[in-house]
Amino acid sequence: MRIGIFAKTFRRDSLAGVLDAVRAHGFASAQFNMACAGMASMPERADADVAAAVKREADVRGIRLEAVSGTFNMAHPDPAARAEGLRRLDHLAAMCAAMGIGIVTIGSGSRNPDDMWAPHRDNGSAAAWRDLLACMERALDVAERRGVALALEPEAANVANDARAARRVLDAMGSPRLRIVFDAANLVVGRARASWDGILEEAAELLGGDIALAHAKDVRAMDVRTAVDGAGSPFAAVGRGDLDFASYFRLLRTAGFDGPVVMHGLEEREAAAGLAHLQKLS
Numbered sequence: 001m002r003i004g005i006f007a008k009t010f011r012r013d014s015l016a017g018v019l020d021a022v023r024a025h026g027f028a029s030a031q032f033n034m035a036c037a038g039m040a041s042m043p044e045r046a047d048a049d050v051a052a053a054v055k056r057e058a059d060v061r062g063i064r065l066e067a068v069s070g071t072f073n074m075a076h077p078d079p080a081a082r083a084e085g086l087r088r089l090d091h092l093a094a095m096c097a098a099m100g101i102g103i104v105t106i107g108s109g110s111r112n113p114d115d116m117w118a119p120h121r122d123n124g125s126a127a128a129w130r131d132l133l134a135c136m137e138r139a140l141d142v143a144e145r146r147g148v149a150l151a152l153e154p155e156a157a158n159v160a161n162d163a164r165a166a167r168r169v170l171d172a173m174g175s176p177r178l179r180i181v182f183d184a185a186n187l188v189v190g191r192a193r194a195s196w197d198g199i200l201e202e203a204a205e206l207l208g209g210d211i212a213l214a215h216a217k218d219v220r221a222m223d224v225r226t227a228v229d230g231a232g233s234p235f236a237a238v239g240r241g242d243l244d245f246a247s248y249f250r251l252l253r254t255a256g257f258d259g260p261v262v263m264h265g266l267e268e269r270e271a272a273a274g275l276a277h278l279q280k281l282s
Contacts, residue, residue, distance in 0.1 A: 004029030051098035108160035153181035163203035179212035208255030217265030237266035238274035
């Protein structure tokens with residue numbers, strides 16, 4: 001498995017500066033974000049010159065760009081907001097070929113109109129699921145037209161909030177262009193520590209054949225109420241929480257995954273230690 005990092009971990013004034021920092025910290029693999037190239041993460045337009053520059057600057061440094069972040073609120077209660085997200089997804093996907101990137105990461109979103117990472121009482125409603133699946137179908141039309149794959153990341157506060165919900169989306173779409181971002185921390189956050197192994201084993205069984213990339217962030221065992229109410233983040237840099245990464249990597253291998261594992265949820269000063277921790281296991 002290749003150990004990478006979110007390029008956005010490194011805050012610099014230029015694309016070259018970001019990628020220099022990626023390489024200087026020992027990484028030859030990264031998940032990209034258009035903010036690193038001076039654009040909005042979900043760009044307002046496609047820019048061929050920017051796309052070419054991203055590819056050129058990554059190549060000259062020997063950095064493999066595994067995916068690009070393309071998250072927007074696919075379950076937003078306002079149809080206009082979902083339509084705008086799809087429009088921007090199309091601009092992003094249009095640049096992927098020139099950037100040498102074949103995977104766009106996405107999330108299912110939340111009924112919360114102000115924060116797609118925040119929970120909402122209607123996330124499990126039939127209406128939320130109907131809107132999510134309709135939006136996903138249109139997103140996959142974009143992916144087909146632009147020649148990319150979409151990788152859905154289950155998030156605890158989103159409509160697709162666990163492995164079973166993600167499997168439900170995959171089955172409903174039935175598209176080879178829809179894959180999974182497997183993030184162990186997202187799947188166990190807020191759950192009793194004794195249940196983590198079983199949760200992850202079930203998730204690997206349900207999703208293992210569809211994993212496009214894995215994420216690596218740590219998580220602290222916390223009371224469910226604390227995690228949901230947001231009283232202090234349950235997430236941590238790799239090696240600073242309670243997740244057993246040796247077991248996580250074994251599970252990924254057993255599921256047949258041997259692709260990129262991308263670190264995030266950490267500060268720049270924590271990157272080197274996190275990389276050293278994971279390199280022992282990869």
